[in-house]
Amino acid sequence: MALAGLRVIEMGQLIAGPFCGKTLGDFGADVVKIEPPGSGDPLRNWRLLQDGTSVWWQVQSRNKRSLALDLRASEGQDIARRLIAEADVLIENFRPGTLEAWGLGPDALHALNPGLVILRISGYGQTGPYRDLPGFGAIGEAMGGLRHLTAEPGRVPVRVGVSIGDTLAALHGALGILVALYHRKVHGGPGQVIDVALHEAVFNVMESLIPEYSAFGVVREPAGSALPGIAPSNAYPCTDGWVLVAGNGDSIFKRLMDAIGRPDLGQAPDLASNAGRVARVDEIDAAIAAWSREHSVQQVLDALAAARVPAGKVYTARDIAEDPHYRARDMLLSQTTRDGHTLEVPGIVPKLSGTPGAVRGSAPRLGDDTNAILAEAGLTADQIDLLRRKGVVQ
Template structure:
């Protein structure tokens, strides 16, 4: 049993690919009892990405801290069992197209009639209403329509999509936050509620001031590659040993230290240098000076020099570098967990540390239907004969 900050919450995760399951994973990381319900054929996450020994490595992460059962919600028997589980739940996380749960008699109103405190997180591409509500969509659609892809990439290149589930990850974090807000509200009102989470919105929310800038100034942000459209210098640079580093000079003081380090201290006294917008107008000169200095030195020397100058620069890592970095090791960002099929595995840890009620990875993603017996017989009271009949019918 967990003593994390979400301990005591009973969460049913009936979502897939990927924002909803991420939200449920985060709640589980901090102590919630998460029950993952999959189709008897298995969740799509189990076949997503690389595997080892027949075990999906992504599933080991996104399924962690969740009990796993199988249940076909399209059948009357499955719907009956789901209602029984929902009576005792605090939270349901789902991402079916709008109207699907209602078609099965499992809509929020039906479930809340028996469990008024129920919170339902509904994750879809476009939200529960509007002209696009019934369109299918994944994170890629949100990355395209949110404005993210249009500002990502080189100025003379195509819009660029992220090589991972960025919109889903942001929405998953937002979903977990929304659930905990709803839990807090329930403490005051005694009532649950529906959280309508559209993938297109959380990613848009983190893109900064684009909306108000367009509204008030008519400006549309363009692709600038690794440069910033707001300040300079900011870019990625190749070192003498063909490594890459990234530099940010969002504050004037950091910009001044950087230009002094690379041998152009007099530019700090230019009137335009004192503002980010002024420096942005001279980006080619500033960027060129920094690139020339960095290209003449190996990465280790560059990083050390910038650290001594108290300027913000870092090496560009791949995952193998992350595994070796002493700061990540100190934080235990990549932690070791025992898996019954693979033995010790390393994966990203819980995303923040709490001094009094910390989160933890109690177990990795479990085999398909691993907890069917515990849930259906011990918690719902089904007999072995009933279990066998439901299994034969493809319900579990």
């Protein structure tokens, strides 16, 4: 696998740090997850539980090994140093200053391991006037500009439904790690610190938000399901649900209008380009909706597929689980938990032709791998037993 032989120490918890670790683990990295003894990562108990463990945990922590280690204890910090000394990557998403308080700040760790790549994910970054404020993904979505747009005009901003701020930060972190590792390998550079702020990861995908404000003083406002400035692209009602239609290409628009029985709109000179369609978007949306609401979702999809117009239904979990395309592309994998349950879980993204990712191991129970990891670090059985009696490891 592409990342086989890469040793990653994951100190993060919940979503942002662990999702980054999962991404690296899916492609072969040896990810050692350090969790506090007793409770472990809080994600173990989030949302729906099976035999006392979250099924979300089974996805987020696959391909990892669990070391239950108290990082607040000096003995625990010493063990962390031993592990980090032999690692390629450290992932953490604590509040800024936490590692430094434990004597595990970047300067100390680079003195121990000059090639170490350190990913630090936090609410507001390691610098700046807000660095010490607590921040979760939802707050990053708000500050990054996303939450203002996820609403219908005049209504309360809503979540996109998942912890997108955390996940975007994790993916930016994974990219940063790979860039730093490439620099280390190809250019002989030292290890680096990667500073990812949750709100900056969100802000980085906000498209033309700031350039439009800079050039025109325009503040982009919520637009519900529409795509402002690009037409037609919206959600349209059917007899049994909703369909998303993206008819905003010039030739696509003409085919769409023919499909809905409105060739007059398709041939209108002022609608031949996007600017003209934006000016008459309400009229165009009304015409598409008048047609779609007379048909079922499947009828609309069939008609638009025949016309080569991009369209799609709004999928639920059931729709995904029953969809043949998901299965054909191995996006639904069967995974056996360490408690013996069989779960369907998301597949591996992205898909590499030569070194594809894989689920090599199910998510660990708390401390499942403590003995093995400490033995690899050179501790004897007696030393491990003493640490266990002190409550430093579990």
